Amino acid sequence: MGTGEKLYLYPLWLRLWHGVNALCIIALIITGISLHYTGRSVFFLDFKSSVTVHNFAGLILSISYFIFVTGNLLTNNGKYYRVKVQGLDKRLKKQIQYYVSGMFKGEETPFPVSEKRKFNPLQKYAYIFVMYVFFPLLIITGIGLLFPEVIMEQVFSVSGILLTAVLHGILGFFIFVFLLVHVYVASMGKSPGENYKSIITGWHS
Amino acid sequence: MNPLYILDTLKFAVGVHSTFNCIDCHSMDYETYPHNGELKLEPLMTCIDCHGGDETYASWKFDEIEEEFHKSVHYEIYGDQFSCSKCHSQHYYKPVARTSSSLLEIVQADNAMCLSCHDNMARYQLVSDTANLQVVQIHDWLPNQDLHFRRVRCIECHTQVKDSLLVSHNIMRKEHATRNCVECHSANSMLQASLYKYQNLQSRSSERGILSVIVAGNSNFSTEYYVIGASRIPYLNLIYAVIFFATLGGILIHTILRIIKK
Numbered sequence: 001m002g003t004g005e006k007l008y009l010y011p012l013w014l015r016l017w018h019g020v021n022a023l024c025i026i027a028l029i030i031t032g033i034s035l036h037y038t039g040r041s042v043f044f045l046d047f048k049s050s051v052t053v054h055n056f057a058g059l060i061l062s063i064s065y066f067i068f069v070t071g072n073l074l075t076n077n078g079k080y081y082r083v084k085v086q087g088l089d090k091r092l093k094k095q096i097q098y099y100v101s102g103m104f105k106g107e108e109t110p111f112p113v114s115e116k117r118k119f120n121p122l123q124k125y126a127y128i129f130v131m132y133v134f135f136p137l138l139i140i141t142g143i144g145l146l147f148p149e150v151i152m153e154q155v156f157s158v159s160g161i162l163l164t165a166v167l168h169g170i171l172g173f174f175i176f177v178f179l180l181v182h183v184y185v186a187s188m189g190k191s192p193g194e195n196y197k198s199i200i201t202g203w204h205s
Numbered sequence: 206m207n208p209l210y211i212l213d214t215l216k217f218a219v220g221v222h223s224t225f226n227c228i229d230c231h232s233m234d235y236e237t238y239p240h241n242g243e244l245k246l247e248p249l250m251t252c253i254d255c256h257g258g259d260e261t262y263a264s265w266k267f268d269e270i271e272e273e274f275h276k277s278v279h280y281e282i283y284g285d286q287f288s289c290s291k292c293h294s295q296h297y298y299k300p301v302a303r304t305s306s307s308l309l310e311i312v313q314a315d316n317a318m319c320l321s322c323h324d325n326m327a328r329y330q331l332v333s334d335t336a337n338l339q340v341v342q343i344h345d346w347l348p349n350q351d352l353h354f355r356r357v358r359c360i361e362c363h364t365q366v367k368d369s370l371l372v373s374h375n376i377m378r379k380e381h382a383t384r385n386c387v388e389c390h391s392a393n394s395m396l397q398a399s400l401y402k403y404q405n406l407q408s409r410s411s412e413r414g415i416l417s418v419i420v421a422g423n424s425n426f427s428t429e430y431y432v433i434g435a436s437r438i439p440y441l442n443l444i445y446a447v448i449f450f451a452t453l454g455g456i457l458i459h460t461i462l463r464i465i466k467k
Contacts, residue, residue: 038391039436047386047434049349099459104466148352154429162431166438173445177452184456 009118010202014077017068018199024061027053029176036169055146062139070129080118081128091121103188113204122184130178136170141168210254211303230295236408248464252289273367273374278300283332293317302372304401308356308430312400315358315372323359355402356430366398373399390434397435 017084031054045053058076072078094110099122102110111120119127144164146152152160189195192203198204217223228235250256256267273278279287289295301314322328324340349355363382364373388395397405404427430436 035433036437037388038387047390050346051386104462106466108281148349158428159431162428165431165433165436166441170441171434173448180452181457184459 007204008202009113009201009204010110010200011075011077011116013067013071015199015202016173017064017071021061021068022147023050024057024064025175025179027057028172029179031057032169051102058139058146062142065135065139078123081131083125083128088125090122092125095120118204125177126182128195130175132179134175138171141165141171145170147201151152183188212296220294220299222295222296222298252293265436269367269370270374273370273408277364277374278378279376289334291322302412308400308404312356312358316354321361343379357389357396361396361399364399367396368398371403387434390432392435392437394435396432401430404429409420 014138031045031050035047035054037044038047040161072081082152091111098107109120111117141164145161145168148161151164154160155163186195186199187193189198194205230250232244234241234244236400238455253267253271256265257271258268279291304310305311305314320340322332324338326338329335329338332451341350344350360373360376362384363376363379365375365377366438367373367375383395402422427436
């Protein structure tokens, strides 16, 4: 399809992290829903297995998150996540415009992928939020729930564990919604399957 | 003197029977000192002798408690030898489940009754030949065992809930104890009818903090504790559903447009 050069955008460590992260997230979503809506449906896992799988997947996810952050600090990959406030609203508007109408009119993508720019602005800030705000909060609240004795007993007469669990659930839910959108947006490459291939081979064409 | 014969007067003074004189329950002959050694053999009053069939104590439902106790494993094995006082010390008992507003305190006081024998070799061997108590090992299957022991009472799993009683007294054989997590960890949690029962009955009259009003709205949902699978914030599920289906709808519409405009 593409006439442009092939770019090696996803190094092996990143692809491995992405794969492990994806599997953990899927396991956490399924078991998380099973734990919150226990006894609702035969599609959910039983409670005891859900607890074990959720704890285990959460632990692996936390370790792999640590690897992700370290990798971004030590390699060039970190540069894709640097916030640039100037003109941000315009860039975001442009990208939204493209998704909402431009792409249906046959317009070219306003921020084509290059070695310098792996993500379009919407993608970039969604990833920054998910990876640097949601993930740390999710991991911290998760550790809290794994060791509930570290959580404050009462906050204005509301159970501290309840607040932590609700926050954990809300963050988990948004990661779930993000996953749906993420998987869908990935189909908007040069061909619908292109980006899925890239994250496996590492090469973007 | 044998320390077991000496009462802790401080504990007695804050117990349910603090206003009683010794001879209200014990023989009049205890008025003379030194006591006649044979007095130890006197037939003692049982709890039901005072509490049974008396309107004053009707709300405590002692007769029903006795009925339930007669179905329990304690009575089944030890019969009348197993008296109320084995768990509820007549000298020091405090009705914590009715007087305390702290669930942790209620749980601790209640479990202490069970553990006073089941985790105390000296007392346990008075009635059993078992050489080695293994409370912790037996409950190894329970995830986060320590937390369960501190947050719920033994009787949550080891008794059958009886709606008319505040605390169920039909303690079952271990084979009949529930091992089904979902009995408590579900929207229709058994704990609402057991551990949280008294609190639930009281909650309508109590004042709530501002944060709990925000979290729970006007519902009876308690914000004082959290049980996975049982604590659900009203409306939050609805918000989840709206966002979830809006996302799916958006993706679907976008996909259709992409196909049409291709």
